[in-house]
Amino acid sequence: MNKKLTQRFVELESQLNDIEATKRSVNGAYGTTEAIDTELFTGWKVKVKNLLVTACGEESQHFVAFEAGEKRRTMESDYSIKKRLGAM
Template structure:
């Protein structure tokens, strides 16, 4: 799951080295200062922020520190900012390589999923099968989006993401068919068609989504 992200960390580390090679001294109003290729540096920052948001979330310490590190201090050169952001990025890469970033993100997400699926179960037991199926479908779609992020696959409709993930080998065709069946129930519920499925279908739907999360997002 994390191979694409690991590759991206390595690519951006190599780009950081290339930016370092552009360093040169220039004579300014306040004396000599070190500068770097601004366009390369700007592009690198955008790509790193996207990677950190995907790998560990926008509320993570690494992402927050990177955003703060972008702010220019008084009389500060681009090279000074590059050194600071480079250190933050390399710390994030070290944590990712050690298995800490993605695992933390998915741990938090798992807690959210557990809570939502518990809500779906309670709604079903109270006779609200439509609402239960819709919530379960939202959990599944969110999980597919996370898998797409981890495998550099663009977001899209549920059936499109399902097909792309299966095509990429993230899971097999049998799992793809199970997801399609779950999506059919979700769609019937979302369009207010309770006659198209029974309580047992929703019960199986919740079970299958739980199994999917354990298999592919644990």
Template sequence: MSSSKLARRFEELRLQLEVIEKAKKPLQGSFPGYSVDENALLGWEIKAINLLEMACSANSIHVKSFKKVQEPEAYRSSQEKLLQLGAVFDAAREDFNGGYLNSVRHLIQSEVFDSELEQAKELLSAKYKVAAAVITGVVLETTLRQMCSDKGLLPGKLDKMNADLAKSGAYNLQVQKRITALADIRNNAAHGHAEKFREDDVIEMIVYVERFLADHLAP
């Protein structure tokens, strides 16, 4: 789901929560407060947690806080639970809209990379293998730089970032070696050595980088 669709979904669920809250009714008996339609609230909770996990990641403080509020609590009315869930939801929505979530940043970055890789495919289909290899190489290097930043590693040249990420456990030695091979194709393309790689090498390069993005930049 794109970032714009996630933003729209946040607004949709916020409105749905307001509808549920506005339909509240006074509690029966001697207890003060209000109750809401618990089935409607449950349905909203399921949709909300799904959205939060997509936008914030399953291990985020937003999701953990939301699940904590979902736990049963003595003497709490359903309307009070709704307000607490709404507070957590609003905090996540504010962070999302402000661009303060890593997963959102990764999602937006992935959208940009997808567009660039599509451009590389078009160039390759037009027999511009050098340009396609250079663009794909830039996507790969930028991805490694982002991963280093996320892990607190100092970004640098591609080979160094590749080694540092493998050493940190971001991926294994086999992946490191594959990235080294792809970097060699990128370097040959950047220096105009088209005779040192084939179109098939660039096809494999694009496919691998697409898979690498899915594995390491997915929210």
């Protein structure tokens, strides 16, 4: 992998840590849940998808798994999705 792509992966990992730092507890109708900055998270997902397409291709297992992982499940918070995607 070339240096530019490697550096971009490092930058996105750092941005994921920045998103984690926005985590807060929110009380809702169904109890307390963890929330993160939605705008930062959305931007991060777009950047990751672009990088995965560039580095691996749209048909790659990495891209396909990332797209599947970002699908919201019933009553799931962005924080839960972030944890799942960050593990990929």
